[in-house]
Amino acid sequence: MVNTSHSSSGPAPEASASTGAREAQLTTWLVFGAMTAGAILQIWIPPGPTTLVAATGIASLVVLGLSFVVPGRLRSTLSGFRFTSSLLIALAIFAILGTLILQGKPAELYRAKYPAVAGLILALRFDDIFHGLPYAGLMALFGAAILASASLRLPISARRAGFFIAHVGLLVSGAGAAASSMLSVRGRIDLFAGGDVAHQVRVTRNGLPTGAFETLPFQLKLDQFDLVNYEAEYRIGYYEKARIVRDGVVMDDYKLKTSFDPVKVDVFNPKADQLPDLSRHRLPGGDSFRLKAVYPDFEVVTRTAPAAEGAPALLVTLAGRSQWLQPGETVVTPDGGLAVAFAEQRPAPAAGATTSVLVSSADRRVVVWRADGEASQPLAEKLPLLGGAVRIEQLLPHSTRGAFYQTRSDTWRNPAVVIETSVNGVLSDTLATAAQPRGVFLRDGRSALVFEKRDKEVKAFLSHVTAGQGPSMVRAIISVNEPFDYGGWTLYQVNYNPEDPTYSGLEAVRDPGVLWVFVGFALICVGVFYMLYVEPRLRGGGIDRQAPAAPAAS
Amino acid sequence: MLQYVFIEHPFFAVTSLLYLASTLAYGLAWVSPSRLPGRAGTALMVAGVALNTAVIVGRWIEAGRAPFKSLFESLVFFAFCIALLYVVFERLYKTRLFGVAAGLMTFGSMAYALTKWDAEIVKLPPALQSGWFVPHVMVYFIGYAAVAIATGVAVVQLLSSRIPFVHRLTTMKAGSVLSGEPLDLDRISYDAVRFGFVLLTIGLLVGSVWAKSAWGDFWVWDPKENWSLVTWLIYGAYLHLRKVRGWRGDRAAWVAIIGFAVVMFTYLGISMLPTAEESAHVYTGT
Numbered sequence: 001m002v003n004t005s006h007s008s009s010g011p012a013p014e015a016s017a018s019t020g021a022r023e024a025q026l027t028t029w030l031v032f033g034a035m036t037a038g039a040i041l042q043i044w045i046p047p048g049p050t051t052l053v054a055a056t057g058i059a060s061l062v063v064l065g066l067s068f069v070v071p072g073r074l075r076s077t078l079s080g081f082r083f084t085s086s087l088l089i090a091l092a093i094f095a096i097l098g099t100l101i102l103q104g105k106p107a108e109l110y111r112a113k114y115p116a117v118a119g120l121i122l123a124l125r126f127d128d129i130f131h132g133l134p135y136a137g138l139m140a141l142f143g144a145a146i147l148a149s150a151s152l153r154l155p156i157s158a159r160r161a162g163f164f165i166a167h168v169g170l171l172v173s174g175a176g177a178a179a180s181s182m183l184s185v186r187g188r189i190d191l192f193a194g195g196d197v198a199h200q201v202r203v204t205r206n207g208l209p210t211g212a213f214e215t216l217p218f219q220l221k222l223d224q225f226d227l228v229n230y231e232a233e234y235r236i237g238y239y240e241k242a243r244i245v246r247d248g249v250v251m252d253d254y255k256l257k258t259s260f261d262p263v264k265v266d267v268f269n270p271k272a273d274q275l276p277d278l279s280r281h282r283l284p285g286g287d288s289f290r291l292k293a294v295y296p297d298f299e300v301v302t303r304t305a306p307a308a309e310g311a312p313a314l315l316v317t318l319a320g321r322s323q324w325l326q327p328g329e330t331v332v333t334p335d336g337g338l339a340v341a342f343a344e345q346r347p348a349p350a351a352g353a354t355t356s357v358l359v360s361s362a363d364r365r366v367v368v369w370r371a372d373g374e375a376s377q378p379l380a381e382k383l384p385l386l387g388g389a390v391r392i393e394q395l396l397p398h399s400t401r402g403a404f405y406q407t408r409s410d411t412w413r414n415p416a417v418v419i420e421t422s423v424n425g426v427l428s429d430t431l432a433t434a435a436q437p438r439g440v441f442l443r444d445g446r447s448a449l450v451f452e453k454r455d456k457e458v459k460a461f462l463s464h465v466t467a468g469q470g471p472s473m474v475r476a477i478i479s480v481n482e483p484f485d486y487g488g489w490t491l492y493q494v495n496y497n498p499e500d501p502t503y504s505g506l507e508a509v510r511d512p513g514v515l516w517v518f519v520g521f522a523l524i525c526v527g528v529f530y531m532l533y534v535e536p537r538l539r540g541g542g543i544d545r546q547a548p549a550a551p552a553a554s
Numbered sequence: 555m556l557q558y559v560f561i562e563h564p565f566f567a568v569t570s571l572l573y574l575a576s577t578l579a580y581g582l583a584w585v586s587p588s589r590l591p592g593r594a595g596t597a598l599m600v601a602g603v604a605l606n607t608a609v610i611v612g613r614w615i616e617a618g619r620a621p622f623k624s625l626f627e628s629l630v631f632f633a634f635c636i637a638l639l640y641v642v643f644e645r646l647y648k649t650r651l652f653g654v655a656a657g658l659m660t661f662g663s664m665a666y667a668l669t670k671w672d673a674e675i676v677k678l679p680p681a682l683q684s685g686w687f688v689p690h691v692m693v694y695f696i697g698y699a700a701v702a703i704a705t706g707v708a709v710v711q712l713l714s715s716r717i718p719f720v721h722r723l724t725t726m727k728a729g730s731v732l733s734g735e736p737l738d739l740d741r742i743s744y745d746a747v748r749f750g751f752v753l754l755t756i757g758l759l760v761g762s763v764w765a766k767s768a769w770g771d772f773w774v775w776d777p778k779e780n781w782s783l784v785t786w787l788i789y790g791a792y793l794h795l796r797k798v799r800g801w802r803g804d805r806a807a808w809v810a811i812i813g814f815a816v817v818m819f820t821y822l823g824i825s826m827l828p829t830a831e832e833s834a835h836v837y838t839g840t
């Protein structure tokens with residue numbers, strides 16, 4: 001944003017220094033004067049969008065008008081680089097203050113949060129700093145500076161076009177922003193899928209309802225609302241204990257630092273068959289882990305195997321289902337009519353069963369017992385009984401029985417993993433299921449591994465709406481970043497309720513100034529580029545050689 | 555931690571080491587009469603850029619989105635932008651004098667990423683699933699990198715008038731200076747700021763357009779927005795002040811340094827502000 005240009009054959013150094021000093025003095029007076037006048041007038045005029053726009057516009061024109069009629073250096077000062085620089089710094093300070101002081105909050109909050117300076121903040125209306133008169137005073141000087149410097153640079157030429165484009169852009173976007181501030185209406189529309197048709201907008205300001213309503217020139221109906229989550233995924237999360245502040249309270253909590261995929265993923269071919277990642281991984285805390293097994297559809301089964309010692313075991317098939325029995329155990333058909341009982345000595349018949357097959361391992365005999373009598377025979381392998389309803393398969397004189405993990409299928413329905421951790425070289429295994437995620441704690445609980453399912457992250461929320469009046473109805477889908485323009489209003493997707501999948505919260509905005517804001521933005525971008533890169537070339541080379549350092553033009 | 559990074563994220567580790575090695579080589583070029591250290595510095599920096607690209611692309615593919623969501627990801631990208639832009643500057647101005655500054659910033663960014671380690675890939679919330687996301691972040695970070703380099707030059711410029719050794723470096727014919735010509739540090743710094751300012755302008759306005767499409771308001775006085783405006787205003791003041799007598803040279807260098815301090819606060823310090831809770835711009839992983 002180059003202002004007035006200077007030639008190398010400017011005033012003598014002494015005169016320049018004196019001119020510069022006067023200009024610096026006037027700049028100081030103008031900037032502080034504008035802020036002070038604003039602060040005083042603010043006693044009677046409360047801050048607000050209208051205050052900002054009206055005060056900026058009026059003061060800008062007054063200052064500009066005075067610069068043309070008041071003798072002295074007012075106009076040249078306004079159009080000078082020193083003045084503009086000072087103004088930009090002052091505006092930057094205001095922008096910073098607006099981030100140090102909460103904006104638009106109730107007075108009580110300032111008294112509680114900033115007890116020492118709350119009175120000053122409220123008196124100077126720094127609680128609404130960007131709508132106050134001191135800020136308006138600076139903006140007025142900014143507007144006057146742009147117009148004053150433009151007036152000194154007429155007529156427009158290719159060598160100075162960048163200045164005009166950028167500064168016209170600033171004025172256009174400023175005017176658009178003023179129109180937005182004064183004329184725009186925004187508010188909320190709460191819709192329910194299949195519910196009532198909306199006819200009006202609940203007007204808000206700074207996100208809070210004003211109590212006013214604005215009638216829409218059309219009807220709006222929510223046909224369907226979709227809450228789309230990201231695809232569920234299973235991860236081995238690595239958490240570290242960290243000190244955090246929650247609701248003002250300092251506490252220790254586990255924070256996710258990284259996570260590992262339990263399967264090897266080929267990023268270039270994600271649809272390829274996924275194999276378990278059984279490699280050892282180093283953890284940030286210095287420990288390591290590996291997955292010893294991955295079960296996509298986890299279940300626990302018991303298995304019996306021969307052993308050198310231990311209790312005997314009998315494999316029997318009853319009603320088509322085979323299973324191992326240990327001494328003292330009985331298996332019964334679903335209807336309870338037929339039972340097989342196994343013991344070292346002859347077992348008792350099963351209660352309630354009309355027929356019991358009694359197997360004893362010590363004397364290796366099988367007795368078919370009925371209420372009206374029994375028959376005995378030696379135990380043999382693959383021995384069919386009762387016409388094949390029972391089959392004695394195998395007797396192990398000594399056996400072990402244990403629980404074994406397996407997967408029912410390759411579908412990730414009930415996944416579990418066996419995590420082998422290594423802490424200071426000590427290995428330990430833990431079964432972790434995603435259905436009941438629990439931490440595998442490391443180093444006295446300072447960190448933990450958790451096998452977890454992630455399926456709660458929202459990817460998108462979409463409102464399928466119908467808008468229109470009478471026979472002309474339009475259907476549209478509104479989502480975040482994809483607003484819907486209709487009837488002079490723009491509808492934005494802003495809210496949903498995870499507890500109520502039929503609810504959709506829309507923001508409705510009618511903003512006649514926004515187009516001009518964006519036109520201004522485009523002009524600023526083009527102008528700045530032209531000014532900094534095209535103009536120097538048009539002037540024939542060096543960037544600064546044509547505009548040597550000098551005080552503002554006289 | 556280092557063991558974990560080397561084993562689980564070797565590209566990240568090697569990229570950091572390349573930047574560190576490049577810094578050392580560039581530093582050696584300051585004192586060596588041979589051209590070899592300088593050339594090695596350039597080669598290492600270029601290799602760092604290549605590997606840094608691989609880190610970013612790899613994460614992009616793995617995450618299924620641009621890797622600019624968390625502070626960790628952005629620091630890795632920031633290092634890449636500085637290194638890439640520095641290599642271009644080195645060719646453009648035919649000097650390796652600023653290699654140390656660029657190397658320190660790239661390695662510093664990677665080292666800081668290590669302290670903010672967040673290898674976890676976070677899903678993009680709906681608001682960030684926008685076509686504006688990538689251009690907005692890229693333009694801003696290249697702009698940040700440009701003003702970072704401008705600051706590096708400004709520091710050398712200030713030191714050059716105070717420390718004879720640095721002054722000799724800016725005028726020496728062998729070693730780190732490729733052209734053998736004295737360097738116009740003020741001009742180089744200005745060029746970098748000018749380039750950065752154009753990008754900061756585009757980034758600010760693109761962000762505004764995006765905010766409008768996402769929330770219905772092009773400016774919501776979010777702390778990050780405000781501080782982005784502050785950086786723009788400071789560099790705007792820098793460009794204006796250069797036209798005021800007495801505001802080039804050391805004074806301009808100081809303004810460039812202050813501007814970069816504001817940039818760094820805008821980038822890393824927003825979470826410290828009392829208004830940060832209401833900001834939509836605070837990084838995950840801070």
